[in-house]
Amino acid sequence: TAKIARYFQKKGMKVGVICADTFRPGAYDQLATLCAQINIPCFGDPKAADAKKIVKEGLVAVKDQEVIIVDTQGRHALEPDLIQEIIDLNVITKATHRWLVIDAALGQQASEQARRFHEAIGIDGVIITKMDGTAKGGGALSAVAETKSGIVFIGAGETIENLERFDANGFISRLLGMGDLQALAEKVQEAQMAEEVDMEAMMKGHFTLRDMYKQLEALNKMGPLKQIMNMLPMGNMQLPEGVYDVTSTKMVRYRILMDSMTPKELDDPGLINSSRMQRIARGAGGTPEEVRELLKYYKMMHKTLKGLRGAGGGKLNMQRLMKRFSGMQ
Template sequence: MMDTLSASLKDALKKLAGKAVVDRAAVDELVKNLQRALLSADVNVKLVMDLSKAIRTRSLDEELPKNTNVREHVLRIVYQELVRLVFATADLKLEPQVILMAGLQGSGKTTTTAKIARYFQKKGMKVGVICADTFRPGAYDQLSTLCAKINVPCFGNPTTTDARKIVREGLVAIKDLEVIIVDTQGRHALEPDLIQEIIDLNVITKASHRWLVIDAALGQQASEQARRFHEAIGIDGVIITKMDGTAKGGGAMSAVAETKSGIVFIGAGETIEDLERFDANGFISRLLGMGDLQALAEKVQEAQAATEIDMDAMMKGHFTLRD
């Protein structure tokens, strides 16, 4: 997954691991290597600069936690700042909801809509889909075929180009279902009428969630795309598709930061089952190739908590199970 970025980040951290002493020069070298890796992976320049500043400042200014060495301290900071970059895993509850799908044409939005329907179906929810993509020829046929394979109702009307009308009728037709997913039209660019249409659909559906589908191969333009959709409807989750290819992935990470939302799912395959729930901690640990870095972060927290123990009481024989 994002092999190029992962290899570059691993190399940067290996150089740190080989240092006998981690001083200002070592931190500066690490930050430069991280910058090079992130920029070459199409992560937004401003984002890289903000991340670099946070890592440098924290590494040099924060007091070294007890029971950890300097290298572990810096690794933990890099890990935490990268997790902060992709934010937390987006909220997802198994309850009645309407999900509005957004994204440009070619992002994998229609296929992802069916994958999400399958995800909720496997969780025991009653799911229905509305095809509001009236721009791309064959969109309804593609979505209805995918939904038929998993026995999920798919409402659409290929004889009209009025997406608002389709959605209004669809909400009535499948109103008894628990989860309704609305697939909207995508185009090659963010035209004003596309933005206005999705704003209207957001109002009509009273959507519980508005999820943006981003192709992992999308470069620097991902930030602008995410910003425009976020300003229009308030994106509260991102789905990154095509993570099984040679994509750099930095653009998708930038898009997540732009919307200040979490990643909901990652798509890494063509079948309807190829959708995995995103976990920020596991994702960054795999990206850095450093094993379970969350365990390192927890180790530091435990070391800090140890200072809260009342040693005087323990010396007198008074201590609790927590101590």
């Protein structure tokens, strides 16, 4: 729900959220915390058990917002009381859209759930979550067929920014290893970083530690590195999993380590020997092992980007293409 709210907020709309999940412990606290991070009003009552009462009061509390999102509790198709609750909430809200959230790993159960909910309130869109995992979403896709609706969004990551508008052509293109430049251009535009992200530089075979951090920091604002890489046209090239294994916490540590390096070391990592590792680690309040990990990751990125160039990525002027797709010229 917070991801959807963030999506519309980035489009310049005023968004309000109502937490009608009275079942899951901490549901309101979690949603309110996430909404507070992005300055979106969230109405709810963690002590109340009547979802209908909460929604009625919430509609009044957030009535000035352009988009109102009602978060209901998770349920199974064979729970008649909860099915009745969702019917009642649909009547109370007069909802413009009724979206069903399906886990990509749900499997065949998804079809039955979708059918029952569609019969109850008329589902007009499906959101597939956890598409960054190993599941390919077959069950969720069958749910889409059952409701005769369509996929609205795909969730591919844990942070509040990791929600992507679904586009069938782009999705299929990515499955075939052909990338999705349109989606990539949208991410760049939303992050307002067209000049900061030089995708052409990422395709070059030689780059420094300084370059690596600049690119990773920029891409981190756009979402998981794995998701971004999947938008690039790489054919059937398989990237090592370690390339994606950089959390925001690790990036902070990497930056501290690099702040302890000399300009020459940043421009030529080959200069960093054992004694320099000791000095860098001491200056950063870390260990030589952390420096080795940073250098190992740098080498992996270096090798990967050379491979991308060989796969055809280096032949593309990515910056120009993205500007063209996003209307920035």
